[in-house]
Amino acid sequence: MKTTGTRSLILWILGLGFLLGLGVFLYGLATQGGNWALQPFNKHITGESRSTGEGRVLDRNGVVLAESKNGGRAYGGDELTRRAMLHTVGDTSGYISTGVQYNFRSQLSGYNFITGLTSPTGKTNGSDIRLTLDSGLCRLARERLGSRDGAAAVYNYKTGELLCMVSTPDYDPTNPPKDLNTDKTGKYSGVYLNKVLSSTFTPGSTFKVVTAAAAIENIPDLDSRTWNCNGSVTINGNKITDMYAYGTLSFKNALAKSSNVAFSQIAIEVGADKMTAMAEKLGFNRSFSLDGIPTAKSVYKVKGSQSNELGWSGVGQYTDLANPFQMLVAMGAVANGGTPVMPYMIQSITTPAGARLALGLPVKTGSSVAGDQMLGADTAARLANYLRYNVTHEYGDSLFPGLEVCAKTGTAQVTGKGDNCWMVGFSSREDTPLAFVVIVENSHTGSIASAGRIASALMTAAAKIK
Amino acid sequence: MNIPEELLSIFLFAVRIAVPLIALVVAARSFSSLRRGKRREEPVMVLEDMSTHEVIPVLYWENSIGRSRSCDIVLRDQTASRAHAVLMRRESGWLISDTNSKAGTFVNGKKAGQKTPVLPGDVIAMGSTSLMLKRTADVGGLPPVKPRRGRSASPAGLLWTVSFLQLLLCVQVCFASGKLDIVPFIPFGLLFFTEWIFYFISIKMLGHVSFELETLGFLLSGIGVMQIAGADVKSTYTQIAAMAAGIVLFLFLLWFVGDLDRAMKWRVAVGALAILLFAANLLLAKERNGARNWIVLGPVTVQPSEFIKIAFILVGASTLDRLQTYKNLTGFIGFSAVCMGALFLMKDFGTACIFFVMFLIIAFMRSGSLRTISLSCSVAVLGAFLILKFKPYVAERFAAWGHVWQHVNDSGGYQQVRVLSYSASGGLFGLGIGRGSLKTVFAGTSDLAFGMLCEEQGIVLAVIILMILFALALYSRSDATRSRSTLYSISACTAAGTLLFQTCLHVFGVTDVLPLTGVTLPFISLGGSSMVSVWGMLALIKASDERTYAARRRRRR
Numbered sequence A: 001m002k003t004t005g006t007r008s009l010i011l012w013i014l015g016l017g018f019l020l021g022l023g024v025f026l027y028g029l030a031t032q033g034g035n036w037a038l039q040p041f042n043k044h045i046t047g048e049s050r051s052t053g054e055g056r057v058l059d060r061n062g063v064v065l066a067e068s069k070n071g072g073r074a075y076g077g078d079e080l081t082r083r084a085m086l087h088t089v090g091d092t093s094g095y096i097s098t099g100v101q102y103n104f105r106s107q108l109s110g111y112n113f114i115t116g117l118t119s120p121t122g123k124t125n126g127s128d129i130r131l132t133l134d135s136g137l138c139r140l141a142r143e144r145l146g147s148r149d150g151a152a153a154v155y156n157y158k159t160g161e162l163l164c165m166v167s168t169p170d171y172d173p174t175n176p177p178k179d180l181n182t183d184k185t186g187k188y189s190g191v192y193l194n195k196v197l198s199s200t201f202t203p204g205s206t207f208k209v210v211t212a213a214a215a216i217e218n219i220p221d222l223d224s225r226t227w228n229c230n231g232s233v234t235i236n237g238n239k240i241t242d243m244y245a246y247g248t249l250s251f252k253n254a255l256a257k258s259s260n261v262a263f264s265q266i267a268i269e270v271g272a273d274k275m276t277a278m279a280e281k282l283g284f285n286r287s288f289s290l291d292g293i294p295t296a297k298s299v300y301k302v303k304g305s306q307s308n309e310l311g312w313s314g315v316g317q318y319t320d321l322a323n324p325f326q327m328l329v330a331m332g333a334v335a336n337g338g339t340p341v342m343p344y345m346i347q348s349i350t351t352p353a354g355a356r357l358a359l360g361l362p363v364k365t366g367s368s369v370a371g372d373q374m375l376g377a378d379t380a381a382r383l384a385n386y387l388r389y390n391v392t393h394e395y396g397d398s399l400f401p402g403l404e405v406c407a408k409t410g411t412a413q414v415t416g417k418g419d420n421c422w423m424v425g426f427s428s429r430e431d432t433p434l435a436f437v438v439i440v441e442n443s444h445t446g447s448i449a450s451a452g453r454i455a456s457a458l459m460t461a462a463a464k465i466k
Numbered sequence B: 001m002n003i004p005e006e007l008l009s010i011f012l013f014a015v016r017i018a019v020p021l022i023a024l025v026v027a028a029r030s031f032s033s034l035r036r037g038k039r040r041e042e043p044v045m046v047l048e049d050m051s052t053h054e055v056i057p058v059l060y061w062e063n064s065i066g067r068s069r070s071c072d073i074v075l076r077d078q079t080a081s082r083a084h085a086v087l088m089r090r091e092s093g094w095l096i097s098d099t100n101s102k103a104g105t106f107v108n109g110k111k112a113g114q115k116t117p118v119l120p121g122d123v124i125a126m127g128s129t130s131l132m133l134k135r136t137a138d139v140g141g142l143p144p145v146k147p148r149r150g151r152s153a154s155p156a157g158l159l160w161t162v163s164f165l166q167l168l169l170c171v172q173v174c175f176a177s178g179k180l181d182i183v184p185f186i187p188f189g190l191l192f193f194t195e196w197i198f199y200f201i202s203i204k205m206l207g208h209v210s211f212e213l214e215t216l217g218f219l220l221s222g223i224g225v226m227q228i229a230g231a232d233v234k235s236t237y238t239q240i241a242a243m244a245a246g247i248v249l250f251l252f253l254l255w256f257v258g259d260l261d262r263a264m265k266w267r268v269a270v271g272a273l274a275i276l277l278f279a280a281n282l283l284l285a286k287e288r289n290g291a292r293n294w295i296v297l298g299p300v301t302v303q304p305s306e307f308i309k310i311a312f313i314l315v316g317a318s319t320l321d322r323l324q325t326y327k328n329l330t331g332f333i334g335f336s337a338v339c340m341g342a343l344f345l346m347k348d349f350g351t352a353c354i355f356f357v358m359f360l361i362i363a364f365m366r367s368g369s370l371r372t373i374s375l376s377c378s379v380a381v382l383g384a385f386l387i388l389k390f391k392p393y394v395a396e397r398f399a400a401w402g403h404v405w406q407h408v409n410d411s412g413g414y415q416q417v418r419v420l421s422y423s424a425s426g427g428l429f430g431l432g433i434g435r436g437s438l439k440t441v442f443a444g445t446s447d448l449a450f451g452m453l454c455e456e457q458g459i460v461l462a463v464i465i466l467m468i469l470f471a472l473a474l475y476s477r478s479d480a481t482r483s484r485s486t487l488y489s490i491s492a493c494t495a496a497g498t499l500l501f502q503t504c505l506h507v508f509g510v511t512d513v514l515p516l517t518g519v520t521l522p523f524i525s526l527g528g529s530s531m532v533s534v535w536g537m538l539a540l541i542k543a544s545d546e547r548t549y550a551a552r553r554r555r556r557r
Helices: A002-007 A010-037 A079-089 A105-109 A135-145 A204-218 A251-257 A260-270 A272-281 A307-314 A324-335 A377-395 A448-462 B005-036 B155-174 B185-205 B212-231 B233-258 B260-265 B267-284 B304-316 B320-325 B330-345 B349-367 B370-390 B392-400 B414-426 B449-478 B486-510 B528-543 B546-556
Strands: A064-069 A072-075 A128-131 A150-156 A162-168 A226-229 A232-235 A238-241 A247-250 A346-350 A362-365 A405-412 A419-427 A434-443 B045-049 B055-058 B062-066 B085-090 B093-098 B105-107 B116-118 B123-126 B129-135 B295-297 B300-302
Touching: A002 B349, A002 B486, A010 B349, A010 B414, A010 B449, A010 B486, A064 A079, A072 A079, A079 A135, A079 A162, A135 A150, A135 A162, A135 A448, A150 A324, A150 A448, A162 A448, A204 A251, A204 A260, A204 A272, A204 A307, A204 A324, A204 A377, A204 A405, A204 A419, A226 A251, A226 A260, A232 A260, A232 A307, A238 A260, A238 A307, A247 A251, A251 A260, A251 A377, A260 A272, A260 A307, A272 A307, A324 A377, A324 A419, A324 A434, A377 A405, A405 A448, A419 A448, A434 A448, B005 B155, B005 B212, B005 B449, B062 B320, B085 B123, B085 B320, B093 B105, B105 B116, B155 B185, B155 B212, B185 B212, B185 B233, B212 B233, B212 B449, B212 B528, B233 B260, B233 B304, B233 B486, B233 B528, B260 B267, B260 B486, B267 B295, B267 B304, B267 B330, B300 B528, B304 B330, B304 B349, B304 B486, B304 B528, B330 B349, B330 B370, B349 B370, B349 B486, B370 B392, B414 B449, B414 B486, B449 B486, B449 B528, B486 B528, B528 B546
Parallel strands: none
Antiparallel strands: A064 A072, A128 A346, A150 A162, A150 A434, A226 A247, A232 A238, A346 A362, A405 A419, A419 A434, B045 B055, B045 B129, B062 B085, B085 B093, B093 B116, B105 B123, B123 B129, B295 B300
């Protein structure tokens, strides 16, 4: 019997295997449980189950943008609103990785290790998320973009509230096209991309804002200087051209006319190091985050480049790339005396009444957070004046009646396609502290006719938002 | 009934916290009672060396005697064989069997063969050693026998607690839809009566003194039945009927192995029956879900391999005198090979794994031969290679192992990701029986029962259930030297080991710790044959408890 007893120790091998396996499972559950639970096929999240369902996503006015209803995720508003809000809110399957529904899925579903997706009261634990965005304003932006690809964003540069963020192409999340994920022709290419956050474009003349800031800080007699703009200048054997021969231009007129001849020479005069320093202060070569969602990096790289390349870089060509969100923050900095208030879009996350015994109290509230200083106050003020002059003397103040808008347009050539038309700017009035960025891709009209008109409509409407 | 929804939810949540706590108390009380009921290693009898007057304690019910140091009673005598004889206690008294020794064994001068009775005062001669069997009380100098500590848990009290727990589960099912539904009280009532009728038969009519293992069986079966009720009340009727049939098998097996001579005599017949069952299975079965392990007998479908598991253990286990006489495993290996072959033909690879582990435990406990074990394992590895090569659907699951999240919608990981996702959804205390979503996935109540358990009743209860099955294996192991025969020790360890291994295959298969699926979770999964079989396993564990057959002796006197 003694031997049998000793040999029965073989069960311990099995037992240890059991404990090891159980440990692996429980460790996974403790560390990955949230990710495991928060899957698009989980019926407790989509609301197909009786007792659970995700919280709602609301706009600043309480308009329901997404909710769990009748065993699925329902998106609010008319088709244009749903399309306009698609990239901000996100889709049901989690393909739009910058969407609120993906990034805040644990808050929306209310998952925690103790009670999983349920709560003692049986009500969904999922929090409601209220955004700072105005779905009406987004709808307007979406309407004005029409069938064109592009992006638009507006924010309050005093409070940081993001009011509008729209990206095209898109689709209606309530009736997604059947071939959305099976199509091989590329007709839906970019539908899952929020271009405001995740794309970069050649900035073209909007980059002259950066070159101008560098000039203000590095060329002492800037306002008394003039540039001879005869249509082109040859640098290092390479011809940099303008649309027209403008003749002799002062600095502010060179910016208003957007003379490549003048600005390429200014960039070369400032030099690669100081150009790079200014670009980086204004947000190039780094990533920002919108409520924890990272943005694409804008790119300014002139290290080791030839002088003609440095010249082109100063007018937003060469290898320059700009992310719309970064341009928006830069505009916010110029408008706000050199230091931007960082945009945010989560106004509040509120647990439903009863859950966690907190009776509908907000657990998180968005607030104004200042970013790093980008420009000195003097530089910002002078730059704002030049940008104001652009509007009054070149673009026409009637685009933004009564808003005292400062702005810069840009038309970037893209090989093999129409131009990328930009407009960036802000209202300098105390009572309408709004900054904007608009980009229209593959455009064959000028930037005022494309991006400018959208910006005009957005700013006029945004000024009325309280 | 118009109860405010929130109040009802809070009440049900409290119930879900109470259930694992009560289960833990029942399990802890049962196992501590099993521990307390265990005999301590005190001499049952003594042998006195006639020349040196040295007193040798006889500690076990079966004692090997010989020159080898591994014997229970070691003879320092060069003329004795290494494994000389076995001294054992049976109902009729003490017996000695000579196990093919060179010099022979003599009782009071007469040559002893198999099972020669030895009475106190008789002298056993082996080689040049003579030993007299004496009662412990007749010899001085031994430490006094200490009385057993404490009292065992009241069997009725424990069963009442289990019934109360089942009532709590039943209440959850009743309110699963948010409104009161009284239909789930039918399975609760059936469970209640089955359990208490069995209790009275066991304690009052058969005079059993212990009821801990049965209580644990009811605890687990009840949790399984109520979980099934949350998905489909009708299925519980077959499940409860299977439990009742399992209890009948339980009582039959306790009776059958109660007489060791009978158990040994019938081994060949049981083996032949097992092979016949396999043959019938192969001839009659139609393929279902990739495997041919079912036969339809009128209104019921039966999985013969579940019953063959019991037969397999009965064929494999053996008493010590026989183990010491016939040391080689050839017959058993041959029988195992036939069983494994049949399972391969049925394409039931999960069960083949279980049979293989049963084989390993039995083979090792019988022979202690690491060579046999390593040889068998090499053959198994070869077999596994062949399966992967020729059975693509098994290979598919292997390929997805460890990265099931890339196989969310193909058969490689479909079940696993859903089990993980819904398990996590339940949190520590679950969403409530009947409120889960995993039950809508194919084979949710059987192959994915562990996931349902986590989702609906919470991780805490799921872990307690797993720990009960783990503790059963530890208990069987610790009881291995206290049982009345190595036959009981081997069958109990194999049965408990098999239950634990099957639990591993099930739990780790569905949670992607191991690349397997399609095995049921003992006691919990929906499946009649499996339910009957686990109660049979429980009987084999119970048989190794020394107290199981004590009452009967007392009654007969």
